[in-house]
Amino acid sequence: MIDDSINYEYILRYIHDVLPKQEGLLAELEKFAKEHEVPISQPETIKMLEVLIKLGGRKNILEVGSAIGYSAVRMAMANPEAEIQTIEINHDVAEYAKRTFKRAGLSDRIRLTEGDANVVLPQFAADEMKFDMIFVDAAKAQYLNFFEPCMNMLVCGGLLVSDNILYKGMTATDELVLHRKRTIVKRLRGYIDMLCSHPQLDTAVLPVGDGVALSYRSV
Ligand SMILES: C[S@@+](CC[C@H](N)C(=O)[O-])C[C@H]1O[C@@H](n2cnc3c(N)ncnc32)[C@H](O)[C@@H]1O
Known part of the structure; x- marks a missing residue:
C-alpha cells in the first residue's frame, strides 16, 4: 500500500502512470498542493x-470544499457550458483559489463563496438554488450536516458525489481506526448507511481514491 491508500500500490502506480499528466497551471497547482500539504x-x-x-x-x-481551486478548474474544463459554485471556509485558501480561477480564465464560470458550508448551504437552499451535480469534499465529520440542504438543492436526475468516505480504510474496519479519529469514522459510517438506504437515492460506494460515494437522485 502507498501511505494510507485504500488500494494496492501497484494498482495505484499503474493508474497514475496511464492518466495523462497535467501541464501549465494545473501542474503548478499539483506541485503547490504537494509541497504545502x-x-x-x-x-x-x-x-x-x-x-x-x-x-x-x-x-x-x-x-463543498474548494481548497486552492484545483478540482473546480478541472470540473469547469470538463464541460465548457458548466458553471461551478464552490464554498471554502479558509480565507487564505479561498483567496488563492480566486487567483487560480482568474489565472485559468474561468472567473466568469466559477464563483467562490467564502464561509462555513454549515451556514452557506442552508442559505443557498433558502435561495432555491438548484444543481445537477454536487461534489462534497470538505470536513468529513460534517457530511451528515451538509446532506439536507444539498438534497434540497439536488434536482431529480442529479448526482451527489461524496469524497473520502472510506477514509484511509478506517470506515471499513475497526482494526485501522485511530483513537482520535473514532468520531469522524462513526459519522462517516452513519453517512454511508444513510446514503445507501435513502429512498430517493441510488448509491454506489466505490474504492476510488480515498473512497467515493456516487448517489443518483431518482425521485
Ligand atoms: C480536501 S480539501 C478540497 C480539495 C478540492 N476539492 C480539490 O480536490 O482540489 C477540503 C477543503 O474543505 C474546506 N472545508 C472544511 N470544512 C469546511 C466547511 N465547513 N465549509 C467550507 N469549507 C470547508 C477546507 O478548508 C479545505 O480547503
Missing part, C-alpha cells in the same frame, strides 16, 4: 468527476 482529490477521483460531468452533461455544479 494542501489536500486535493486524487488523480483517479478527479478523472472520474470529469467523465461523470461529460457523461451527464452536468452544467450546474456545487462544490
